[in-house]
Amino acid sequence: MMDLKEVFFDPNHPTLLGSCARAATAEEARFRVQYPNSRTRSSRIFALDAGAAEAMYAITEDPWNGAHFLTLVDRGPVDPATTDARDLPLAHPDGTSADLTEETDGADVVVLLATSGDNEGAAEVIAREAFHRHIMCAGLALGSGKSDASVDRVVNSMRRFATVLVVARDNDYIPAMLTALRA
Amino acid sequence: MLRKEYNDLLTQTDPGTSMGDMFRQYWVPALLASELAENDCDPVRVKLLGERLIAFRDTEGRYGLMDEFCAHRGVSLWFGRNEEGGLRCPYHGWKYDHTGQCIEVPSESAESGFCQKVKLRSYPLIKVGDVLWTHMGSEENRPPEPAWEFANLPPEQTYTSKRWQECNWLQAMEGGIDSSHVSFLHSGSLKTDPLFKGAKGNQYNQNDKKPVFEVVESDGGLYIGARRMAEDDHYYWRITPWVMPSFTMVPPRGDHPVHGHFWIPIDDENCWAWSFDYHPTRALTDKERQAMIDGYGVHNQYVPGTFRPRQNKDNDYLMDREAQRRGETYSGIWGIAMQDASLQESMGPIVDRTKENLVSTDNGIIMARHRLRKACEALRDKGIQPPGLVPEHQQVRSAARVLPPDQPFKDAMKDDLTVRPGVKQTSV
Numbered sequence: 099m100m101d102l103k104e105v106f107f108d109p110n111h112p113t114l115l116g117s118c119a120r121a122a123t124a125e126e127a128r129f130r131v132q133y134p135n136s137r138t139r140s141s142r143i144f145a146l147d148a149g150a151a152e153a154m155y156a157i158t159e160d161p162w163n164g165a166h167f168l169t170l171v172d173r174g175p176v177d178p179a180t181t182d183a184r185d186l187p188l189a190h191p192d193g194t195s196a197d198l199t200e201e202t203d204g205a206d207v208v209v210l211l212a213t214s215g216d217n218e219g220a221a222e223v224i225a226r227e228a229f230h231r232h233i234m235c236a237g238l239a240l241g242s243g244k245s246d247a248s249v250d251r252v253v254n255s256m257r258r259f260a261t262v263l264v265v266a267r268d269n270d271y272i273p274a275m276l277t278a279l280r281a
Numbered sequence: 282m283l284r285k286e287y288n289d290l291l292t293q294t295d296p297g298t299s300m301g302d303m304f305r306q307y308w309v310p311a312l313l314a315s316e317l318a319e320n321d322c323d324p325v326r327v328k329l330l331g332e333r334l335i336a337f338r339d340t341e342g343r344y345g346l347m348d349e350f351c352a353h354r355g356v357s358l359w360f361g362r363n364e365e366g367g368l369r370c371p372y373h374g375w376k377y378d379h380t381g382q383c384i385e386v387p388s389e390s391a392e393s394g395f396c397q398k399v400k401l402r403s404y405p406l407i408k409v410g411d412v413l414w415t416h417m418g419s420e421e422n423r424p425p426e427p428a429w430e431f432a433n434l435p436p437e438q439t440y441t442s443k444r445w446q447e448c449n450w451l452q453a454m455e456g457g458i459d460s461s462h463v464s465f466l467h468s469g470s471l472k473t474d475p476l477f478k479g480a481k482g483n484q485y486n487q488n489d490k491k492p493v494f495e496v497v498e499s500d501g502g503l504y505i506g507a508r509r510m511a512e513d514d515h516y517y518w519r520i521t522p523w524v525m526p527s528f529t530m531v532p533p534r535g536d537h538p539v540h541g542h543f544w545i546p547i548d549d550e551n552c553w554a555w556s557f558d559y560h561p562t563r564a565l566t567d568k569e570r571q572a573m574i575d576g577y578g579v580h581n582q583y584v585p586g587t588f589r590p591r592q593n594k595d596n597d598y599l600m601d602r603e604a605q606r607r608g609e610t611y612s613g614i615w616g617i618a619m620q621d622a623s624l625q626e627s628m629g630p631i632v633d634r635t636k637e638n639l640v641s642t643d644n645g646i647i648m649a650r651h652r653l654r655k656a657c658e659a660l661r662d663k664g665i666q667p668p669g670l671v672p673e674h675q676q677v678r679s680a681a682r683v684l685p686p687d688q689p690f691k692d693a694m695k696d697d698l699t700v701r702p703g704v705k706q707t708s709v
Contacts, residue, residue, distance in 0.1 A: 119594035119627060122447070124550065127629045136638045207641055236641035241498075253495075253689060262641045264496045264648060265691075274651040278639050280282050 141281035149213030176219035215251030225259030283634035295331030305418035345379030347403035428672035450552035457529035476578030480535030485517035501674025525669035530679035533708035550630035
């Protein structure tokens with residue numbers, strides 16, 4: 099058994115309230131420096147299918163900190179081997195087209211939303227672009243009302259690309275997560 | 282970042298609060314059984330969920346947990362005499378049984394029946410394993426008794442301790458589901474702690490400091506999977522289960538005992554960190570048990586005669602910068618439990634989550650808060666019982682395993698993450 103008292107403890111070591119761990123009180127907390135300790139993040143949220151877009155559109159009007167919400171335009175399966183980042187068909191919520199390279203330029207985090215496993219190719223194109231730019235890529239599989247097999251398909255479509263993969267049972271998790279990430 | 286109103290919702294557990302009401306749905310650990318070791322032993326002061334209570338064990342071995350203060354003049358019954366089937370206030374002799382019912386008021390005629398009109402609020406106190414559990418909610422919603430594996434094994438297979446942690450329960454609990462800190466904060470202890478060292482999995486932890494996470498909802502809470510690179514493009518998975526509201530388990534290492542925690546509010550600025558170790562299929566060895574008593578693994582050393590850690594905020598947790606420089610500890614604090622507690626207490630009694638800057642690898646914490654909030658609101662607004670109450674939700678295990686890259690842990694490790702009596706833990 100390590101005898102901490104003999105090894106470490108110096109009873110003569112001065113411990114003033116403001117300069118030791120005892121300062122972790124509610125009273126001392128009011129002396130914490132008050133300032134914004136981070137700058138606004140650039141978050142890019144991509145809905146990979148119609149279900150994900152519907153869930154995303156429900157929150158795009160909320161007051162976000164500059165988050166960009168983008169949907170994949172359905173033009174059939176995307177072949178990642180032949181699809182350049184600039185060619186990925188993306189749209190802003192107002193329907194105007196968006197360019198993946200411009201959207202990811204300077205972004206801090208990429209979030210992929212999916213309710214089906216249909217767009218693995220598009221996920222790969224986005225994740226590849228994020229990887230090149232050293233941007234953290236998170237995947238959120240929305241499983242509301244879906245069978246386990248169906249959710250597995252969604253998860254599998256994003257597993258290779260996401261540094262963090264979350265399987266959420268309800269769509270309320272989208273705003274909860276984005277708020278937590280200061281999106 | 283968490284909005285202030287949600288931070289308040291989740292961190293406040295006094296009577297009448299939403300989170301307090303939610304905690305009161307569960308059986309929660311109240312005392313170690315050893316604190317009330319024999320009939321008519323000394324009563325013990327207990328503070329839980331912002332309520333000051335007194336626990337005692339009467340002449341017939343019945344456990345009582347009730348309002349600490351005598352109904353007569355408000356004297357603390359800790360000064361009481363535990364004798365002849367009840368706890369007697371030493372001031373004027375009022376006596377209470379284990380249900381809080383006053384059974385004697387010496388100044389009044391016994392025939393008057395006056396004492397029948399006096400009853401202290403009390404809660405059931407039951408022994409399951411080496412823990413005394415209480416349910417502080419309404420009797421009609423009392424759930425089945427605790428079914429946690431650690432509490433339902435023979436005593437030679439388990440060891441439980443508790444320590445006072447000087448901060449809100451939520452920031453302590455969040456440490457329990459934050460897998461990514463292990464490769465940093467506990468890196469020294471992985472090499473030296475007798476309850477951790479020597480496992481093959483430790484090498485994966487040390488070699489890959491950027492785990493990939495998968496967070497999956499379970500019926501009772503979450504499974505938080507941390508994936509690190511192993512050999513041949515395989516993945517080393519460590520799965521942390523969290524069961525609402527505050528049960529967590531640490532993924533096992535080698536054949537070491539499995540460990541985990543409960544985080545139970547004392548009040549809004551203090552909590553009990555309950556720590557348990559068990560082996561599902563064998564007795565703990567003398568060496569293992571002694572290591573736990575000595576404060577290794579998830580346990581700690583104490584200020585003698587108390588449940589306060591020997592390393593505490595009054596002595597800067599016995600910070601040892603030289604050990605830090607030598608690489609023996611990452612933070613300079615000895616012991617895994619106090620490495621966590623020192624940092625969590627340094628956040629302040631209730632951390633201001635409006636100022637935090639979470640990143641996507643914090644999704645386990647984000648999801649846990651989300652589920653707690655939803656369950657809290659569902660109970661408050663619709664009377665819906667929260668997850669984690671039924672035995673099926675409590676039959677979980679942590680696990681560690683190396684898997685091929687194409688196998689999702691939730692499927693490949695389904696059996697590993699479920700209690701299987703007589704089957705040892707899945708570990709690397």
